[in-house]
Amino acid sequence: MGMNNVNASKATISRMPAYLRFLREEFSKGMKYISSAYVATEMDVSAILVRKDFALVSSVSGKPRLGFEITRLIQDIERFLGYDSVRNAVIVGAGGLGKAFLGYEGFKKYGMNVLAAFDVSKEVIGEEFFDKKVYDVKEMEAFIRENDVSIGIITVPKKFAQSICDELVRCGIKGVWNFAPIQLDVPYGVALKTEDLASSLAILSAKIMENSLEQ
Amino acid sequence: MGMNNVNASKATISRMPAYLRFLREEFSKGMKYISSAYVATEMDVSAILVRKDFALVSSVSGKPRLGFEITRLIQDIERFLGYDSVRNAVIVGAGGLGKAFLGYEGFKKYGMNVLAAFDVSKEVIGEEFFDKKVYDVKEMEAFIRENDVSIGIITVPKKFAQSICDELVRCGIKGVWNFAPIQLDVPYGVALKTEDLASSLAILSAKIMENSLEQ
DNA sequence: TAGATTGTTAATCGATTAACAATC
DNA sequence: TAGATTGTTAATCGATTAACAATC
Numbered sequence: 001m002g003m004n005n006v007n008a009s010k011a012t013i014s015r016m017p018a019y020l021r022f023l024r025e026e027f028s029k030g031m032k033y034i035s036s037a038y039v040a041t042e043m044d045v046s047a048i049l050v051r052k053d054f055a056l057v058s059s060v061s062g063k064p065r066l067g068f069e070i071t072r073l074i075q076d077i078e079r080f081l082g083y084d085s086v087r088n089a090v091i092v093g094a095g096g097l098g099k100a101f102l103g104y105e106g107f108k109k110y111g112m113n114v115l116a117a118f119d120v121s122k123e124v125i126g127e128e129f130f131d132k133k134v135y136d137v138k139e140m141e142a143f144i145r146e147n148d149v150s151i152g153i154i155t156v157p158k159k160f161a162q163s164i165c166d167e168l169v170r171c172g173i174k175g176v177w178n179f180a181p182i183q184l185d186v187p188y189g190v191a192l193k194t195e196d197l198a199s200s201l202a203i204l205s206a207k208i209m210e211n212s213l214e215q
Numbered sequence: 216m217g218m219n220n221v222n223a224s225k226a227t228i229s230r231m232p233a234y235l236r237f238l239r240e241e242f243s244k245g246m247k248y249i250s251s252a253y254v255a256t257e258m259d260v261s262a263i264l265v266r267k268d269f270a271l272v273s274s275v276s277g278k279p280r281l282g283f284e285i286t287r288l289i290q291d292i293e294r295f296l297g298y299d300s301v302r303n304a305v306i307v308g309a310g311g312l313g314k315a316f317l318g319y320e321g322f323k324k325y326g327m328n329v330l331a332a333f334d335v336s337k338e339v340i341g342e343e344f345f346d347k348k349v350y351d352v353k354e355m356e357a358f359i360r361e362n363d364v365s366i367g368i369i370t371v372p373k374k375f376a377q378s379i380c381d382e383l384v385r386c387g388i389k390g391v392w393n394f395a396p397i398q399l400d401v402p403y404g405v406a407l408k409t410e411d412l413a414s415s416l417a418i419l420s421a422k423i424m425e426n427s428l429e430q
Numbered sequence: 431t432a433g434a435t436t437g438t439t440a441a442t443c444g445a446t447t448a449a450c451a452a453t454c
Numbered sequence: 455t456a457g458a459t460t461g462t463t464a465a466t467c468g469a470t471t472a473a474c475a476a477t478c
Contacts, residue, residue, distance in 0.1 A: 011468090037434095096318045099311060110416050174423045189426050198321075199229040200410060201408075202325075204406055206223070207390065208390040210406075211405070224444075252459080263446075263461095276460075278460075280453085282459070
């Protein structure tokens with residue numbers, strides 16, 4: 001199930017979804033083969049890096065003069081990313097962000113199936129958003145165990161984030177995707193990925209500053 | 216205005232907001248001085264890296280045996296990140312994610328002031344979310360120029376993202392923060408940061424896979 | 431064939447870590 | 455003073471790029 005080559009670097013892994021999107025689009029335009037140089041110019045990476053990345057995930061090599069067979073690449077990347085075996089996920093915190101994620105169809109394309117949301121507020125418990133229901137957090141453990149849920153998405157206010165995280169871990173979750181602006185502790189063996197908007201914004205601001213200095 | 220040292224690496228910049236959050240919290244607990252070793256263990260980075268990072272943003276050095284003066288560090292990081300001069304931003308696309316961002320108070324703490332949202336749908340134009348109004352996209356240029364808006368946040372469906380981005384650039388925006396799952400083109404001199412959820416999810420999945428192999 | 435494009439090996443670049451002297 | 459902690463210089467590690475032979 002899922003990713004084959006665990007030896008791929010973090011950097012390589014993080015580029016894969018973008019390659020996949022690009023390749024799917026080119027394929028839908030009727031392209032059959034694609035060169036690393038073409039991918040490189042369109043995607044702002046070097047051609048050598050593209051070849052290295054493709055070599056890492058693909059079982060077949062590209063053909064000199066022709067390039068890489070797009071359908072094959074798509075298959076290989078999909079399998080590499082584990083999109084062939086969708087993971088179940090739940091959202092904890094049905095606030096603005098939680099609701100937005102409930103309605104985001106795209107996750108399915110990324111190998112993740114969001115089943116439901118959980119919250120403590122009576123105002124949202126029982127409501128449905130985009131055909132997905134919000135349950136009482138008390139029902140979370142049963143739900144997770146019954147539905148083979150492996151990912152917990154945390155979209156609660158930061159002061160509740162650690163305790164919700166602990167609860168998810170206790171329920172046997174395999175990975176926590178944290179959107180609260182706080183550093184969480186998870187035990188060894190549980191995967192954690194925190195989205196830090198402040199960090200991204202800092203990078204953007206730095207780029208803006210850099211540009212303004214150049215002019 | 217804003218960031219001082221442009222020589223800081225991307226990696227260093229992206230760690231700064233997390234340091235800042237941590238230092239603010241320790242300060243609120245009554246701490247006056249802090250050692251790199253303490254920051255390191257609490258934040259899962261090495262102590263040497265903490266010292267290197269601090270040295271890069273701070274005008275004063277730490278004191279042997281005592282550590283770093285927290286208030287001073289906080290000031291220095293805030294100035295480094297440009298939090299002393301807040302940037303104005305607008306959101307384009309008042310869907311689920313756009314609305315969630317309108318309601319997110321945290322951006323102000325990160326040096327960004329979201330003024331309003333824009334959309335094409337008559338259903339949302341004129342509405343208010345968390346005291347912030349949704350305007351017709353047609354009014355965007357005037358608004359951006361009148362209110363000194365430097366950041367455009369794109370939360371529209373991906374098929375509209377590039378044209379909205381072009382429009383923002385035409386309005387003189389300095390930086391684009393893109394949440395649509397698509398690679399955008401911006402001209403030289405305009406900063407771009409794309410949040411790629413698929414990419415983050417791929418990293419999380421990879422970690423989960425890695426863990427499952429170890430057991 | 432000639433030429434475009436691949437895959438591989440070595441070099442470079444950037445970021446992190448190790449070692450250790452300096453200092454309060 | 456002794457010891458904790460800093461800042462700096464060198465070493466290592468990881469990722470990207472350059473060079474180039476292989477090949478269809």
